[in-house]
Amino acid sequence: MKNQSLTFPTRPFSTRGGAKVPHRKNTAAMETVVMPAPKEVIIPMSQHIGAPCNVIVRQGDHVDVGQSIGENDSFVTAPIHASVSGTVKKITEITMPNGAKAKAVVIESDGEMTLSPYAEPPAAETKEQLLLAIKRSGLVGLGGAGFPAHVKLSIPQDKKIDTLIINGAECEPYITSDHREILENSWDILSGIKIIKDLLDVHRVIIGIENNKPDAIKTLTQIAANEAADPDDEIRVLTLKSSYPQGAEKVLIRACTGRKVPAGKLPADVGCVVMNVTSVAFIAKYLKTGIPLVSKRITVDGSAVKEPKNVIVPLGTPIKDVIEFCGGYKCEPKKILMGGPMMGIALTDDSMPVLKQNNAILAFDEKDAKLMEETDCIRCGxxxxxxxxxxxxxxxxxxxxxxxxxxxxxxxxxxxxxxxxxxxxxxxxxxxxxxxxxxxxxxxxxxxxxxxxxxxxxxxxxxx
Amino acid sequence: MSSNMYVSASPHLRSGISTTSVMRDVVIALLPSVIAGSIIFGIRALLIVALTVASCVVSEYISRKVMKRSNTIGDLSAVVTGVLLGLNYPVGINPVMAVFGGVVAIVVVKQMFGGIGQNFVNPALAARIILLVSFPTDMTTWATPFYYTQGAVDAVTSATPLAQNAAGNFGGSYMDLFLGNVGGCIGETCALAIPLGGIYLIARKVISPIIPVTYIATVFVLAFVMGQDPLFHILSGGVMLGAFFMATDYTTSPITSKGKIIFAVGCGLMTMLIRVYANLPEGVSFSIVLMNILVPHIENLTRPRAFGEIKNKIKGDK
Missing domain, CATH: 1.20.58 (Methane Monooxygenase Hydroxylase; Chain G, domain 1)
Incomplete structure (x- = not known):
C-alpha cells in the first residue's frame, strides 16, 4: 500500500464465513459497578505473550495500588503491578488457564486501596517517552490476546502504517465490557485514539463496531464528528455486520480496509495497526493519572450467575469473589469460562484470578455446559x-x-x-x-x- | 468447590444442528414426492416406499450390531436412503426385490465401507443400479399413471417418456411431465413435487443450490446443443430427483463450491451422453454414480486458497 490519499469505506468490505452466533448481550444496558477490594488477590507473573516477569517484592513487603511487583528486562513483556494495597502474603506457583505454571504474588489487602506515590502522570513528549510510558503501564491487548501494547506500537522503520483500526466489534456472545467502555468512557477513547494517531503518524482511523450496538455507534460517531475533537475528520466509525468473528484481527482488517494480511505476516505488513477500544481508552487515562493497569471491566454472566453485571475488578481477584459480588451462583456451576463462549477457556475451578486480558467470566449450569456427543462426519461441508x-x-x-x-x-x-x-x-x-x-x-x-x-x-x- | 466441572476446548456454544436434524429436513423435503407418487400410482407406491425404509433401517440396525458398532438408526440417514430408494422403484416391483435393494444399499454400499460419511457412491443409486442390472425386466416395467382408478388390479404397463422419445412416439404434453402424469419410477415423474422439496432444503440451508441448478442447466443446454427438446429433457426421467436429492448427497459430492460446479456439469454431461448416444433411455443414476467416484479428485483440485495464502513460494528467497 503506497501513500495514496485514503478514503473511508462507507460500508464494510465483505468477509467470508463465520457463524451466526446468538448475541445474548444481557448486560449491555447495565451501568458498570466497581467492586470493592477483595480480601486477597493472586497476581500471576505471566499475563501476556512474552517473557514472564520476575517477582521484585518479598514476602511481608507492604505494597500500594499501582506499585510494580513484577519486571523483566526483555522487550516483549509487560510489567505487573499490585492491584490492591496491603501486604505480600506469599509468593507461590499457580497453574494458568492454558495449563502452564506461573509464579504468582498473593497480596493480602488492607482494604484502603492506597495509591502508590509513584503513580504520577508520565512524561510523554517524545515518541520514545510515550512508548516507554506505555510499556511501564503494563498494558497488553485487552481484547483477549494479551500482546504487550508497546511492542505492537513499535513499528519497524521499513513499515509504513496508514490506518489505525479501533476494535469495538465485540463479536463474542454475552460480553459487553467494550460496549460499556464505549458508552461510559467515550472521551477517553477519543483522546487515546489521538495519542496513538500522532504516535504512528496516521491520518485514517477507523472504529469498527458491530451493528448490534446502535447506541455505541451513535455515541462514537457524534464524538468523531465533533469539529473541535477531530478537526481534519480523520476518525470515523464504520458499522460492521454483526457476524462472528468480526473482531478477529485479520477479519477486522479485511472488513475495514479490504486488505488481506498474508499468512504468517502481521497487520503492519498491510499498513494497519489494530487496537481494542478499551486499550486506547486506558492509554489516555494512564497518561492523565499515571495509574497502571490494575483493574479491568469484565462481564459476569451465564446461566449459573444470579445477578449478571459488568464489574470493574482489581486484577488478581479470584473468580469466586467476583461471582460472590454478583449475587453468587444460582445453581451448581458446571462450566466456568474465562472469556466468551466461542474462544474462552474452560476452568477447572473458580479459584483462578482475573487476568489482564480477561473480558468476561461466564458460569453455566448443567444444561448449557453439557458436552454433545461426537458422531461421524457426514461431509456436509x-x-x-x-x-x-x-x-x-x-x-x-x-x-x-x-x-x-x-x-x-x-x-x-x-x-x-x-x-x-x-x-x-x-x-x-x-x-x-x-x-x-x-x-x-x-x-x-x-x-x-x-x-x-x-x-x-x-x-x-x-x-x- | 465441585471437581466435576466440564472442561473442554472452545467453542462452548453450538448451533444446535445435528446429523439427525439435517436428515429430518431431507425426509420432510421428500414428502411432496412421496405424496405425489402415492396419488399418481396409488397406495401401493406408499407401501413400497414404507417397505424400503423399513428394510434400510433394519439392515442398518443389524449390520451395526454385527460389526459391534454403535447403533446409528437415530441419525435417520437410513430413512433417507430408504425413501430415496423407494422413490426410484417402479410401482409394480416385487416386494422381495424392494427389500433386497434396501439391504444392498445399507449393508454393501454404506456399512461395509464404514457407515455414514464413508460410502464412496450414493447407496440408493448404487442399489438401484444393482437391481437394474440384476432384474432388468422388473425394474423397467412401468405402470400407467392412475391405473388403479380404472379398476385394474395389476399395474398396466406403459413406457417412460424417455423411452417413448427414443422411439419417437412421445405423445404427452409438458403439463403431463410437470404434474407426473406419465410412466416412470414412483418418485421421479412429478417434476412439480421434487423442486418443492428441493427449495425447502435450500431455504433451510441444508443443501447449496449450486449442484441442482448447475446440473439442470447443463442438461438443458446440452439438450439444446444436441438438437433435442431441452424442456422435455429436464422434466422427464430422473433429472429433477437426481439433481435435488441424489447429486447433493453430502458424502458423495464435493464440499468445495468450485468442485460442486465441476461435479454437476459432469453429471449433466454424462446424463445427456447416455440418453442420446447410449443404449439406455435414461442415464441419471449412472452419471451420478460415475461422478461420485471422481469426488476425491475434484475436491483435491478445487481446494480454496486459504486467507492470505502465498501462492507460490519464491524460489531462492533466503
Whole structure:
C-alpha cells in the first residue's frame, strides 16, 4: 500500500464465513459497578505473550495500588503491578488457564486501596517517552490476546502504517465490557485514539463496531464528528455486520480496509495497526493519572450467575469473589469460562484470578455446559463454509488422524485462528478446534525438529 | 468447590444442528414426492416406499450390531436412503426385490465401507443400479399413471417418456411431465413435487443450490446443443430427483463450491451422453454414480486458497 490519499469505506468490505452466533448481550444496558477490594488477590507473573516477569517484592513487603511487583528486562513483556494495597502474603506457583505454571504474588489487602506515590502522570513528549510510558503501564491487548501494547506500537522503520483500526466489534456472545467502555468512557477513547494517531503518524482511523450496538455507534460517531475533537475528520466509525468473528484481527482488517494480511505476516505488513477500544481508552487515562493497569471491566454472566453485571475488578481477584459480588451462583456451576463462549477457556475451578486480558467470566449450569456427543462426519461441508480463513477443517482433521504433517502444511493449518466457527456449525458436534490445535502442534513440533537437525548438521560441518 | 466441572476446548456454544436434524429436513423435503407418487400410482407406491425404509433401517440396525458398532438408526440417514430408494422403484416391483435393494444399499454400499460419511457412491443409486442390472425386466416395467382408478388390479404397463422419445412416439404434453402424469419410477415423474422439496432444503440451508441448478442447466443446454427438446429433457426421467436429492448427497459430492460446479456439469454431461448416444433411455443414476467416484479428485483440485495464502513460494528467497 503506497501513500495514496485514503478514503473511508462507507460500508464494510465483505468477509467470508463465520457463524451466526446468538448475541445474548444481557448486560449491555447495565451501568458498570466497581467492586470493592477483595480480601486477597493472586497476581500471576505471566499475563501476556512474552517473557514472564520476575517477582521484585518479598514476602511481608507492604505494597500500594499501582506499585510494580513484577519486571523483566526483555522487550516483549509487560510489567505487573499490585492491584490492591496491603501486604505480600506469599509468593507461590499457580497453574494458568492454558495449563502452564506461573509464579504468582498473593497480596493480602488492607482494604484502603492506597495509591502508590509513584503513580504520577508520565512524561510523554517524545515518541520514545510515550512508548516507554506505555510499556511501564503494563498494558497488553485487552481484547483477549494479551500482546504487550508497546511492542505492537513499535513499528519497524521499513513499515509504513496508514490506518489505525479501533476494535469495538465485540463479536463474542454475552460480553459487553467494550460496549460499556464505549458508552461510559467515550472521551477517553477519543483522546487515546489521538495519542496513538500522532504516535504512528496516521491520518485514517477507523472504529469498527458491530451493528448490534446502535447506541455505541451513535455515541462514537457524534464524538468523531465533533469539529473541535477531530478537526481534519480523520476518525470515523464504520458499522460492521454483526457476524462472528468480526473482531478477529485479520477479519477486522479485511472488513475495514479490504486488505488481506498474508499468512504468517502481521497487520503492519498491510499498513494497519489494530487496537481494542478499551486499550486506547486506558492509554489516555494512564497518561492523565499515571495509574497502571490494575483493574479491568469484565462481564459476569451465564446461566449459573444470579445477578449478571459488568464489574470493574482489581486484577488478581479470584473468580469466586467476583461471582460472590454478583449475587453468587444460582445453581451448581458446571462450566466456568474465562472469556466468551466461542474462544474462552474452560476452568477447572473458580479459584483462578482475573487476568489482564480477561473480558468476561461466564458460569453455566448443567444444561448449557453439557458436552454433545461426537458422531461421524457426514461431509456436509459446513466447516469449510463457515471458516473465515477458507480452510478445510474436515480435511485437516483427516491429516491429524494420519499424523500427516506435509498434508497439514498444504492445508494451511497454521492460518487457523481457532475462532470455533467450524465446530459451532458442525452437525456431527466434532471438537474441530481441538483437532486444529493438535494439527498446529504437529506442524510446530516438526519444524522445531527440522531446525534442530539443521543446527546439528551445521555444527558437524563446522567441526570438519 | 465441585471437581466435576466440564472442561473442554472452545467453542462452548453450538448451533444446535445435528446429523439427525439435517436428515429430518431431507425426509420432510421428500414428502411432496412421496405424496405425489402415492396419488399418481396409488397406495401401493406408499407401501413400497414404507417397505424400503423399513428394510434400510433394519439392515442398518443389524449390520451395526454385527460389526459391534454403535447403533446409528437415530441419525435417520437410513430413512433417507430408504425413501430415496423407494422413490426410484417402479410401482409394480416385487416386494422381495424392494427389500433386497434396501439391504444392498445399507449393508454393501454404506456399512461395509464404514457407515455414514464413508460410502464412496450414493447407496440408493448404487442399489438401484444393482437391481437394474440384476432384474432388468422388473425394474423397467412401468405402470400407467392412475391405473388403479380404472379398476385394474395389476399395474398396466406403459413406457417412460424417455423411452417413448427414443422411439419417437412421445405423445404427452409438458403439463403431463410437470404434474407426473406419465410412466416412470414412483418418485421421479412429478417434476412439480421434487423442486418443492428441493427449495425447502435450500431455504433451510441444508443443501447449496449450486449442484441442482448447475446440473439442470447443463442438461438443458446440452439438450439444446444436441438438437433435442431441452424442456422435455429436464422434466422427464430422473433429472429433477437426481439433481435435488441424489447429486447433493453430502458424502458423495464435493464440499468445495468450485468442485460442486465441476461435479454437476459432469453429471449433466454424462446424463445427456447416455440418453442420446447410449443404449439406455435414461442415464441419471449412472452419471451420478460415475461422478461420485471422481469426488476425491475434484475436491483435491478445487481446494480454496486459504486467507492470505502465498501462492507460490519464491524460489531462492533466503
Amino acid at each position: 459446513n466447516c469449510l463454509k463457515s471458516c473465515p480463513m477458507s480452510l478445510m477443517p474436515q480435511a485437516i482433521a483427516g491429516c491429524v488422524k494420519l499424523k500427516d504433517v506435509k498434508g497439514l502444511e498444504k492445508l494451511n493449518v497454521m492460518t487457523c485462528m481457532e475462532c470455533g466457527s467450524c465446530a459451532f456449525n458442525c452437525p456431527a458436534h466434532k471438537h474441530l478446534v481441538q483437532t486444529m490445535r493438535e494439527g498446529k502442534a504437529m506442524v510446530r513440533a516438526e519444524s522445531a525438529k527440522k531446525a534442530e537437525e539443521k543446527k546439528k548438521e551445521e555444527a558437524k560441518k563446522n567441526e570438519q
